[in-house]
Amino acid sequence: MTQPKTNHTNALLRRLSLSTLILVAAGCGNAAVPRDPPVAIPTAELFQERYSPETITQGLPWKFSVSTEQTETDNTTRTLFVSEEPVEDSGGKAVSLSAFLETQTFDRPEQAAGVFAKQADNAHPDTGLTYAWDLLVLDGAHLHHLHAPCLFSEESFNTMSANLRKMIRSASRQTLRCRCGGGCAVTNGG
Numbered sequence: 001m002t003q004p005k006t007n008h009t010n011a012l013l014r015r016l017s018l019s020t021l022i023l024v025a026a027g028c029g030n031a032a033v034p035r036d037p038p039v040a041i042p043t044a045e046l047f048q049e050r051y052s053p054e055t056i057t058q059g060l061p062w063k064f065s066v067s068t069e070q071t072e073t074d075n076t077t078r079t080l081f082v083s084e085e086p087v088e089d090s091g092g093k094a095v096s097l098s099a100f101l102e103t104q105t106f107d108r109p110e111q112a113a114g115v116f117a118k119q120a121d122n123a124h125p126d127t128g129l130t131y132a133w134d135l136l137v138l139d140g141a142h143l144h145h146l147h148a149p150c151l152f153s154e155e156s157f158n159t160m161s162a163n164l165r166k167m168i169r170s171a172s173r174q175t176l177r178c179r180c181g182g183g184c185a186v187t188n189g190g
Contacts, residue, residue, distance in 0.1 A: 036150045053079045055167055056101060056146070062087070064097075064127065076104045084120075101150035106141045113174075115143055118175050120186055128178030133157040136176040139168050150180040 056079075057064045064081040071078050079101045086094035106112040116138040123129050129136075133148040135157075146164050148157050161177065178184040 018140040053081075053101065056099075056160050056163050057081055058163055060156055062097060066068075071102070075106060076102055078102045083104075095151070097151055099146070099150075099152065101164070102145045102147075106143070109141045112138055112141050112143045114174045116174060116176065120184070123176065123178060123184040125183045128180075128182060128184045129176075130178070131177075131181055133180050134176070134178040134184075135161045135164065137164060137168060139170045152180075154180070167171070 004044070009138055011088055049168065052062070053066045053068060057066075063084045065084055066079060068079040081097075081099045081101075083097040086096050088094060102124060104112070104115070106115070115134060119129065119136055132150055133146075133152055133154075135144075135146040137144040137146075144164060146160060148160065152160075157180075165173075165175075175187050176184050177187070
């Protein structure tokens with residue numbers, strides 16, 4: 001067996017059971033022998049590979065440059081969206097629009113649900129999570145956080161939110177949506 005070369009490979013190997021590793025090494029793949037129950041292994045990295053991050057900004061009137069990076073914690077990736085052309089704010093100085101999508105992947109759905117519940121409990125009834133636009137989407141062992149400043153209109157943030165929900169395509173997801181400068185609402189399945 002070759003030495004793993006990436007964090008992603010290491011994470012996959014940690015999650016595979018010993019019996020599965022033995023079967024794979026022996027070339028038995030899907031042999032009908034007792035083994036641990038299958039474990040879903042989608043990670044934040046796989047989420048980014050499966051879905052183009054540019055999908056989030058489709059339908060907006062601006063073009064965005066997109067960059068994705070692993071954060072200091074192994075289970076989180078951050079995708080940053082920055083408008084390619086600056087926009088004018090009300091003060092006349094040029095500013096760029098920026099937003100981000102953070103995707104955390106946990107070992108078990110219960111862990112993700114715990115973090116989601118804590119975020120929902122910490123949301124202020126008048127100012128939300130960050131006094132900006134925020135959407136948290138709980139999807140199994142994944143927690144996605146879409147954040148945009150108040151420079152984005154409600155319509156633009158709704159477009160980005162709808163794009164994220166289409167990417168996830170899970171009927172069992174929970175969301176926490178926070179308005180710019182307003183409170184938050186939790187929904188199930190939407």
